[in-house]
Amino acid sequence: MAVMNAQTADSLMAAHLRAKGVKLYDGNSVHLLKTGHDKFEDMFEAVRNAKSFIHLEYFNFRNDSIAGLLFHILAQKAAEGVEVRALYDAFGNSSNNQPIKSQMHDSINALGIKLVKFDPIRFPWVNHIIPRDHRKIVVIDGKIAYTGGMNVADYYIEGIPEIGDWHDMHMRIEGPAVNELHEIFCRMWYKATKEYIAGAKYFPSKIDSNDNQRIAIVDRHPLRSADAIRDLFAEMLNTAQHKVLLINPYFVPTHRVRKALKRAIDRGVDVQILLSAKSDIPLTPEASHYVGNNLAKRGAKVYLFHGGFHHTKIMMIDDLYCTVGSSNMDARSLRCDYEVNTVIFSKKTTQELTDLFNEQLKSSTPMEKGYWGTRSTSKKFQGWFGNLLTPFL
DSSP states (O other): OOOOOSSOHHHHHHHHHHHTTOOEEEEEEEEEEOSHHHHHHHHHHHHHTOSSEEEEEESOBOSSHHHHHHHHHHHHHHHTTOEEEEEEEHHHHHTSSSOOOHHHHHHHHHTTOEEEEESOOOSSGGGGTSSOBOOOEEEETTTEEEEESOOBOTHHHHOBTTTBOEEOOEEEEESTHHHHHHHHHHHHHHHHHOOOOOSTTTSOSOOOOSSOEEEEEEEEOTTTOTTHHHHHHHHHHHHOSSEEEEEOSSOOOOHHHHHHHHHHHHTTOEEEEEEESSOSSTTHHHHHHHHHHHHHHHTOEEEEEOSSEEOOOEEEETTTEEEEESOOSSHHHHHTSBEEEEEEEOHHHHHHHHHHHHHHGGGEEEOOTTTGGGSOHHHHHHHHHHHHHGGGO
């Protein structure tokens, strides 16, 4: 059985974050956006209502109809005098099967949108593969922020023929935590452009919300806070006393996080992990299933999701607090890239994510203890080899 602690998991985590210098903000509202349709409908409405500025930071904008609609709306706002700044990652763009090409990039800039490619890939190309900007942040008028796991692409709504529906999680935040997300964007914008953004116009002293949720923003910057997300995931698992629910798409955790998962299982915590049966990247499903199988043998409840591809990155602890973010639970996110996760100290939001987890179990099957033995020799090798290779991907 799990060892009971006089302090609850959320209070232990809050104390840990403060000790690490991470600020906690009270007085926020969090609105979960559980589908691509929900995200884009909500965000596009907020963009249309912008009065002062719209700032966007994404791993990529896929050159398709949903990005086209977004840039059309942004161009209209720019024509109204609203400042529009948009940053996207050069590697994220080039790895996209429908990238923004130079001519399109220039035509978007000509519409009054300041569109910037972060770290353009130049010779020697290997120097520009790591680290990359994998964050997803949008800030509107300093009052509303969007963050989570979704980029800008049609497949968040339509899915992909090879793998089915694409599941992911995003959220709208209002309240004091908006300024923290905006600071992350502004630092990255300065790094890419040398344009300094500051002042009350961009960082209002008071941001109202209709709720009182406590939020911490955990930013991974390769030079400033390299261990931030690894530390977050490991400590969340270390504080768990009763239950851990976890969904993550490329589940090949680093040693420290894997060790924390094993410790939680060994002390009797109910650890439940939802993995996709399919993936958009070769090797990753087998590597994830290899790790999941080992954790299942140790005592975790591991499920394979068959309702499409789960790109969702969430973890819930003891029904007390949770995290939603851009960070995959793999070496690239935890050791290399720019990432941002939001920690939400709210039973209400945690329950909402728990309800989602339980709903997704209806489209899932348990990974039984003999599961790995039913795999072909080829699949077993892919899982073993992918598990070794993923730190370099």
